[in-house]
Amino acid sequence: MSLLKTTDLGISFGGLRAVDDVNIEIKEGELIGLIGPNGAGKTTIFNLLTGVYKPTDGDISINQISINKKTTPQIVALGVARTFQNIRLFKELSVLDNVKLAFNNSMNYNTFEAIFRLPRFWKEEKEVTDNALDLLDIFDMAEMANITAGNLSYGQQRKLEIARALATNPKLLLLDEPAAGMNPNETKELMNTISFIRNKFKIAILLIEHDMDLVMGICERLYVLNFGRIIASGLPDEIQNNKEVIAAYLGE
Numbered sequence: 001m002s003l004l005k006t007t008d009l010g011i012s013f014g015g016l017r018a019v020d021d022v023n024i025e026i027k028e029g030e031l032i033g034l035i036g037p038n039g040a041g042k043t044t045i046f047n048l049l050t051g052v053y054k055p056t057d058g059d060i061s062i063n064q065i066s067i068n069k070k071t072t073p074q075i076v077a078l079g080v081a082r083t084f085q086n087i088r089l090f091k092e093l094s095v096l097d098n099v100k101l102a103f104n105n106s107m108n109y110n111t112f113e114a115i116f117r118l119p120r121f122w123k124e125e126k127e128v129t130d131n132a133l134d135l136l137d138i139f140d141m142a143e144m145a146n147i148t149a150g151n152l153s154y155g156q157q158r159k160l161e162i163a164r165a166l167a168t169n170p171k172l173l174l175l176d177e178p179a180a181g182m183n184p185n186e187t188k189e190l191m192n193t194i195s196f197i198r199n200k201f202k203i204a205i206l207l208i209e210h211d212m213d214l215v216m217g218i219c220e221r222l223y224v225l226n227f228g229r230i231i232a233s234g235l236p237d238e239i240q241n242n243k244e245v246i247a248a249y250l251g252e
């Protein structure tokens with residue numbers, strides 16, 4: 001059964017057809033790449049999958065539930081989480097608080113219990129702190145828990161964003177250019193981390209990435225987008241040798 005399925009998905013901005021007739025299917029636990037030249041429509045697809053944009057045509061379903069009319073929080077509750085091309089963190093807050101805030105939706109204590117610091121507040125606070133530290137540990141960042149997020153290196157900020165996305169307990173994680181701005185060592189480390197979290201959390205991942213070594217190295221299947229349309233899909237080897245894909249990248 002597919003976890004994510006888009007059927008003839010499309011969106012227009014005025015006269016521009018940014019996404020056209022896109023059919024993507026992802027099963028539980030798959031690690032899939034979404035590649036294509038600049039402006040091909042990749043981020044627009046993420047915005048459609050997360051309810052930021054509403055489709056002009058077609059359908060998106062998560063576990064066979066249509067999300068076309070759902071709000072972003074409803075889509076998050078169905079198990080979709082994302083990171084952004086331009087990092088979005090609470091840069092003035094600590095690393096730990098950034099992750100704890102992402103866990104916040106699952107807290108059960110009410111405002112009264114929080115203000116008066118009643119037992120349930122402390123119990124859940126401790127649980128959330130422990131869970132946040134466990135998540136940071138996966139990214140080798142537990143020791144940075146008290147550092148202000150804005151003071152982290154670029155690569156560490158990207159990892160923190162992924163940790164925040166994981167805190168929402170997703171079934172599908174959308175990563176928008178997670179290696180952007182990273183040096184080769186950081187990129188290699190990130191590749192391992194992405195594979196690791198897929199295996200550990202048994203989640204599906206859809207990855208937008210320009211770093212071809214990263215994409216080809218870890219993705220099981222790829223979709224290639226050009227001018228809003230899927231021009232190829234298949235195994236990394238098949239995509240690398242696809243003439244239309246090569247032409248799209250060379251701008252022929």
Ligand SMILES: Nc1ncnc2c1ncn2[C@@H]1O[C@H](COP(=O)(O)OP(=O)(O)OP(=O)(O)O)[C@@H](O)[C@H]1O
Pocket residue numbers: 013016018036037038039040041042043044045085
């Ligand atoms: N809100 C919007 N209003 C108008 N045009 C938009 C909007 N969002 C995206 N577009 C246009 O849709 C097209 C696809 O943009 P998108 O950002 O999805 O491409 P991309 O493949 O993610 O590119 P990149 O690799 O450079 O990030 C572009 O022509 C872009 O200008």
